[in-house]
Amino acid sequence: MQMQFRRSGRLLHDLLDLFIRVGLIAAMVAFSYQVFAPFLELMVWSVILAVTLYPLQRRLQARLGWRDGWAATLIVVVAQLLLLVPVYLLLSSLSESLESLIALLKSGAWSLPKPPDSVAGWPLVGPQLHALWLSTSNDLTSTLQNLLPHFKGTGRVLLAALANVSAALLLFIAALIIAGICMAFGEQGANAFKRITTRISGPERGPHIVHLCTATIRAVAMGVIGIAFIQMVLVGMGLVVMGVPGAGFLAFVVLLLGIVQLPATLITLPAILYVFSTQGFDAATIAFALYMFIAGLADNVLKPMLLGRGVDVPMPVVLIGALGGMVAKGIIGLFIGPVILAVAYKLFWMWVDEQKPGDSIDPLPPY
Structure with missing residues (x-):
């Protein structure tokens, strides 16, 4: 009886000590977040x-x-x-x-x-x-x-x-x-990130998650900002050649539209109508209209080629993450969304593929 009382007393003491430690850690994390939040x-x-x-x-x-x-x-x-x-x-x-x-x-x-x-x-x-x-x-x-x-x-x-x-x-x-x-201090930062992910996910998953996050950020930067820049150059060249007023400003607007994932046709179609109304219909204006129409839709061809390049996840996952992240968190969500969705996708399939020894999956019967 006395031994049980001592064990229960020790258990209560250990639980109280654990609660105090967890509470202090939670308070420190909350205060640290409040201090760091303006710079996040x-x-x-x-x-x-x-x-x-x-x-x-x-x-x-x-x-x-x-x-x-x-x-x-x-x-x-x-x-x-x-x-x-x-x-x-x-x-x-x-x-x-x-x-x-x-x-x-x-x-x-x-x-x-x-x-x-x-x-x-x-x-x-x-x-x-x-x-x-x-x-x-x-x-x-x-x-x-x-x-x-x-x-x-x-x-x-x-x-x-x-x-x-x-x-x-x-x-x-x-x-x-x-x-x-x-x-x-790139190498030191990369090593620190690897240590953190290894501590959280283990030595097998940690380096893979680091590579996945890095490749996803670079793929989104190339597939969003890079495509927007290419489209700005293409549209700007056509506007300058045809002498459209404010060609530089309109090309800059095309860049902004590409970053926020809006179609460049919001600029190219009015430019085509302006050229037709001021210069009439001839071979030059028709060629300009065809060129501007293709340049305005170039992102639809370039995006599947560049957005998921170098990322070990399907391109629709990256695209959905970019669009959903931008809707949820603005421009910065354009990068955070695909990273989080890609990591979650890979972790989910790692969990699915982890089979205990002796487990087997029966094949589906033929239809």
Whole structure:
């Protein structure tokens, strides 16, 4: 009886000690997450960029004979220039266009022609549109003053969107700098990640999971951003050759549409209609229309070829992970989604293939 009492007392003591330890560990993890949460997105972007750009660093290091830090610094500087120079040119072009528009409106030299009478016969919106058009052509200044209160909400939305874009750009620049630091210590980081995955999944699965995560991130970067860049170049060349106004800006929009997985035909089809309406139908414009139509749909051909390249999972798994991750977590989910889904897919089939000794699967009977 006394021995049972001592055993039960020791068991309660051990359980209490276990609960205290688990509680302290949970409190420390929760507090650490709260401290690290503001930097979580920045660090995830940094790791994604470092994993994507690390093969380029290895090639530069082998060709130039530089140290890891110097090669990573060169990549970061060139990437910053490639990112900031087009942004600066775009902002300069937009500011000049806005200044010229304001000067034109203030001078009063620009006037809107009167609407044709056929506009009033349009269904649903014809009479209202004809009246608004007519009043604007008669007195543009008063019409703009009357419409200005209605544009305040739209202006706030545009300013909020511009602020979000600016914040995303600053985040990307900071992530690129931190990615350079991570690439400078790439081997140590890779070994640390292997140790972590080996500790969690065992010595057999750990290195395979590391390879799977790395290959998936690079495949998504090549299959999403790479395809968007190729499509931007193809569409931009066609727009420049045909002299479409704002060709550089429209090509940049094609790049953004490709990253967020929207069709480039949102730009190519209006461009085709604009060229037909301004230059008519001839051999050059028809060839331009065919070229732009093919360039706008090029991602449908390139994506199956590049998105799952080098990844030991089916391409639909990576594609579903990219699309679902983007819907759930935005642009960063475009990379996190396929990694998580690919790892879960491989772990599931590893679990399925683990058979106990002596277990056998009977073949299905013939139909």
